[in-house]
Amino acid sequence: MMMDKLNRILPLVQKPARYTGGELNSIMKDKNKIEVRFAFCFPDLYEVGMSHLGMKILYSLLNEKENVWCERVFAPGADMEAQMRQNNIPLYGLESFDPLSEFDFIGFTLQYELCYTTVLNMLDLAGLPVRSKDREELTPLVVAGGPCTCNPEPIADFIDLFMLGEGEEQLPALVELYRKAKAEGRSKKAFLMQAAKEIPGIYVPMFYDVAYRSDGAIDSVKPNEDVPFPITKAIVKNLDQVYYPDQFVVPFIETVHDRAMVEVLRGCIRGCRFCQAGFIYRPFREKNFETLNKNGRNLCDSTGYEEISLSSLSTSDYSQLEPLLDKMLTWTDESKVNLSLPSLRIDNFSEELLDKIKKVRKSGLTFAPEAGTQRMRDVINKNISEEEVLNTCKTAFEGGYTSVKLYFMMGLPTETDDDIRGIIYLAQKIVDLFYSLPTKPKGKGVNVTVSVAGFVPKPHTPFEFEPQDTMDELKRKQAILLDTVRSRKISVKYHASDVTVLEGVLARGDRKLCDVLETAWKKGCKLDSWDEFFSLERWNEAYAECGIDPAFYSNRLRSYDEILPWDHLDYGVTKAFLIRENKKAHESNTTAHCRAICSGCGANCLLGGNCFDAR
Amino acid sequence: MTPVRIFFHKTGRAKYISHLDIYRCMQRAVKRSGLPVWYTEGFNPHMYLTFALPISLGYESICESMDFKLTEPVEFDQIVKRLNNCLPPDLQAYSAAEPVMKTEKIFWADYQIRLESENCLPEELAKSLEASCETSPLMVMKKTKKGEKEIDISPLFSCSKIQTESDGVTFRLRTRAGNEVNLNPSLVIQELEKQAKQKIFAAVTRIAILTEECKNFC
Numbered sequence A: 001m002m003m004d005k006l007n008r009i010l011p012l013v014q015k016p017a018r019y020t021g022g023e024l025n026s027i028m029k030d031k032n033k034i035e036v037r038f039a040f041c042f043p044d045l046y047e048v049g050m051s052h053l054g055m056k057i058l059y060s061l062l063n064e065k066e067n068v069w070c071e072r073v074f075a076p077g078a079d080m081e082a083q084m085r086q087n088n089i090p091l092y093g094l095e096s097f098d099p100l101s102e103f104d105f106i107g108f109t110l111q112y113e114l115c116y117t118t119v120l121n122m123l124d125l126a127g128l129p130v131r132s133k134d135r136e137e138l139t140p141l142v143v144a145g146g147p148c149t150c151n152p153e154p155i156a157d158f159i160d161l162f163m164l165g166e167g168e169e170q171l172p173a174l175v176e177l178y179r180k181a182k183a184e185g186r187s188k189k190a191f192l193m194q195a196a197k198e199i200p201g202i203y204v205p206m207f208y209d210v211a212y213r214s215d216g217a218i219d220s221v222k223p224n225e226d227v228p229f230p231i232t233k234a235i236v237k238n239l240d241q242v243y244y245p246d247q248f249v250v251p252f253i254e255t256v257h258d259r260a261m262v263e264v265l266r267g268c269i270r271g272c273r274f275c276q277a278g279f280i281y282r283p284f285r286e287k288n289f290e291t292l293n294k295n296g297r298n299l300c301d302s303t304g305y306e307e308i309s310l311s312s313l314s315t316s317d318y319s320q321l322e323p324l325l326d327k328m329l330t331w332t333d334e335s336k337v338n339l340s341l342p343s344l345r346i347d348n349f350s351e352e353l354l355d356k357i358k359k360v361r362k363s364g365l366t367f368a369p370e371a372g373t374q375r376m377r378d379v380i381n382k383n384i385s386e387e388e389v390l391n392t393c394k395t396a397f398e399g400g401y402t403s404v405k406l407y408f409m410m411g412l413p414t415e416t417d418d419d420i421r422g423i424i425y426l427a428q429k430i431v432d433l434f435y436s437l438p439t440k441p442k443g444k445g446v447n448v449t450v451s452v453a454g455f456v457p458k459p460h461t462p463f464e465f466e467p468q469d470t471m472d473e474l475k476r477k478q479a480i481l482l483d484t485v486r487s488r489k490i491s492v493k494y495h496a497s498d499v500t501v502l503e504g505v506l507a508r509g510d511r512k513l514c515d516v517l518e519t520a521w522k523k524g525c526k527l528d529s530w531d532e533f534f535s536l537e538r539w540n541e542a543y544a545e546c547g548i549d550p551a552f553y554s555n556r557l558r559s560y561d562e563i564l565p566w567d568h569l570d571y572g573v574t575k576a577f578l579i580r581e582n583k584k585a586h587e588s589n590t591t592a593h594c595r596a597i598c599s600g601c602g603a604n605c606l607l608g609g610n611c612f613d614a615r
Numbered sequence B: 001m002t003p004v005r006i007f008f009h010k011t012g013r014a015k016y017i018s019h020l021d022i023y024r025c026m027q028r029a030v031k032r033s034g035l036p037v038w039y040t041e042g043f044n045p046h047m048y049l050t051f052a053l054p055i056s057l058g059y060e061s062i063c064e065s066m067d068f069k070l071t072e073p074v075e076f077d078q079i080v081k082r083l084n085n086c087l088p089p090d091l092q093a094y095s096a097a098e099p100v101m102k103t104e105k106i107f108w109a110d111y112q113i114r115l116e117s118e119n120c121l122p123e124e125l126a127k128s129l130e131a132s133c134e135t136s137p138l139m140v141m142k143k144t145k146k147g148e149k150e151i152d153i154s155p156l157f158s159c160s161k162i163q164t165e166s167d168g169v170t171f172r173l174r175t176r177a178g179n180e181v182n183l184n185p186s187l188v189i190q191e192l193e194k195q196a197k198q199k200i201f202a203a204v205t206r207i208a209i210l211t212e213e214c215k216n217f218c
Helices: A002-012 A052-063 A078-086 A113-125 A167-184 A186-197 A289-303 A321-332 A351-358 A375-379 A388-400 A417-436 A469-483 A497-507 A513-522 A536-546 A550-554 A575-586 B012-016 B019-035 B074-087 B122-134 B185-195
Strands: A036-042 A068-074 A105-110 A141-145 A161-163 A208-212 A220-224 A260-263 A307-311 A338-340 A365-370 A403-410 A448-456 A490-494 B002-010 B058-070 B092-095 B106-116 B138-146 B147-152 B157-164 B170-177 B201-211
Touching: A002 B012, A036 A167, A036 B012, A052 A167, A052 A208, A052 A260, A052 A550, A052 B185, A078 A260, A113 A497, A141 A167, A161 A167, A167 A186, A167 A307, A167 B092, A260 A289, A289 A307, A289 A321, A289 B019, A307 A321, A321 A338, A351 A536, A351 A550, A365 A388, A365 B122, A375 A417, A375 A490, A403 A469, A417 A448, A417 A490, A448 A497, A469 A497, A497 A513, A497 A536, A513 A536, A536 B138, A550 A575, B002 B074, B012 B058, B019 B074, B074 B092, B092 B201, B106 B185, B122 B157, B122 B185, B138 B185, B157 B185, B170 B185, B185 B201
Parallel strands: A036 A068, A036 A105, A105 A141, A141 A161, A260 A307, A307 A338, A365 A403, A403 A448, A448 A490, B058 B201
Antiparallel strands: A208 A220, B002 B058, B002 B092, B106 B170, B106 B201, B138 B147, B157 B170
């Protein structure tokens, strides 16, 4: 029936294979034997969502259970959405083609703030009321997880339940609790209450009241029922024994990351002060290299992928990297699989490592010094020196590389115009270095790409208190950046600042933004991370109509004792630690990484011991 | 080295996969199957797959072919079996053999087509279909790489087994096919739409690829 309807519209849309499922390793089940149906929704296009490792893990994990069927759902492109709305086709699961309203769970993964309007749009396309309070029945239950749940307040009115932290243990527990609740005919509220009490990391916004001061900041957050306070995120204590899929759905169309992946480690020892991932995924845990080798081999065998990436926040911090590479190279070479290491640090990038990667394929090298001057790098605790940057580039150039890409940020706390110019000076030094090398690759020029993103202060980081640069300020700094370039060997790329500011507002927003979000969505905002969809105008109208000043969220300095919208969500890292780190940042003092000395962030409490001694 | 030609169907959900994507999907399937496939020996070794007459996006086919080479012989029914284990259900091989004909031998393709139109009675559709078959010359606009061109398609196709049903028309369409002259069924359907002044929905399945003597391409 649905296929019949789809056959009418699919010939009219771009990339129809986004909407038809049926890929290798996608999981089909007999729905009559299923007790719980889970729609795993990624609020972005198929190509983006299908690249996401978390979805692959949880999809396989849920489908391991005989009585559960997890399907995938992505946001349709504009052409497909128009056809769906015109022909009354509701949003459907890619496996069964059944409408979302027939599912038990509608679960969103919130990977970035700019997806929030798409979440509302997908609920609407499913024919559901967008607000949690207007969905009175237990089914379908709208839940959400992912990094943005570390401050889900701007989207709190729309989601029934948030899952804080890691899902491998928490999600199956939630699904099982739901199965019982459904069988017993319990109410939505009764189920939510039980989930909040019994399952770690479950945050049900309606059980917490937020009161505001006259200046707009939060006066108090209090539970209105007998539920945990604060809510502590769930973690998997033993990462080496955690579930990992031996199959990935292999898309037909090209996706952003179309490759096998293994997750080398979780968390990060570095403590770069701008980096949210570096704090919210703590404590640091590694997998054994034998496990990873097995994971990787299984995946390549079952998918036929010609590339496998070793994923983590900082793969060169993996303590068993060399044995892992040695082990993997024994089979990747002969089966013509490329090994890719996306997240390498400059300070521990050795010649041997370079040799090992080079064996497979020579692509460009990408590093992230993040800031142009030593002072600035000390402020953000990016513990690398200019010498290290230059040495790494030297190693790379001598190894035959001629193109280097460098990531930077602008708008960092305490930043001056000299710090901005410093970005280009550093790039210039790399260009000069190349030409000074007698061993440089012959007959080739060098290319240094400088990619600069606007800094967005994020919750649960030492910079959560800091004001974000205004749009005008970011534009002024972009001009300085371009003005400083003196060489054609340097190309500068930067992100649009309008989107950066919206990201900043949503990242540190409170529940007052729920109205803005709904208004903006009603005005047509969706897929805000795509240039062709983003409209600053519509957002500004929405702020004005709701009486909200976005500068209150983005450009305001918070005092250390202000109650922040996410203070009742415990990610292990304590606020006292964040304040300590913030003070050190303003003194340009650095903090050593976790292996050198424990700086007492608090995340080890989640493990019930020390991060490193325990093993 | 053993050259192999497999035939497979591309139906159901798989009809929305473009040729480029089929190519990648087949590469991965062959790789997963562990068949001793021959790789090119250049700077960037890759397996070499050739498709005789890839079907257009949105059409089904039960007669797609793909050629590749093996470095050592494998029994043909084993090849089919091993590939099918590695292919999604809507893309399944049904035969493997050594190629007999060159692709230049391809001359005709047969399609089974079902037409529906919201505002047009099946009888009317059938009538204008019959009329189109008898019109000569039948000039239609064809988009080429160099722009639009008007061509006479009347010698390039014929219809048979036209049957009127309660809500549509089914028929068999034979068109010229191959590298030299190729008529996509969409041009015939487009012409019908022009005559009926209605949007027509067509479900198209290619059922055979034939030589000039109307023998099955093999």
